Amino acid sequence: MQAVAECNPPNAAKWLVEYFSRVRCIYAFQVLSGTDHKNGWEILDNVRECIRLAAPSILQADNEGFSNEDGYHILWQFNDSAEGDLVDGCATR
Numbered sequence: 001m002q003a004v005a006e007c008n009p010p011n012a013a014k015w016l017v018e019y020f021s022r023v024r025c026i027y028a029f030q031v032l033s034g035t036d037h038k039n040g041w042e043i044l045d046n047v048r049e050c051i052r053l054a055a056p057s058i059l060q061a062d063n064e065g066f067s068n069e070d071g072y073h074i075l076w077q078f079n080d081s082a083e084g085d086l087v088d089g090c091a092t093r
Contacts (some may be wrong), residue, residue: 004075007065014072016066019058027051 004020007013027050035041051057052071059067065077 004066007075007077009075012066012068015068016058016075025055050068 004016009034010086025075029044033042048059058069063077065073067073067089068074
């Protein structure tokens with residue numbers, strides 16, 4: 001939690017630290033190279049959405065950050081070397 005507490009924006013970091021105290025289950029997905037074939041991303045998104053609808057949840061993506069329960073990216077954890085434009089306050093690649 002210390003790593004999250006030091007991220008930006010600070011209000012999102014504070015919200016996440018408080019949210020973690022209520023977490024009872026974590027679903028972790030390892031995205032493999034086969035996800036890029038046929039409709040792999042669509043299948044993965046459908047599974048993720050089914051879980052989200054069954055239990056309010058947030059998302060975390062390595063080297064990107066966290067979303068809130070509404071799916072908005074709220075906490076940034078991009079590498080220092082990340083590049084891209086901001087669109088509506090969110091980074092794009």
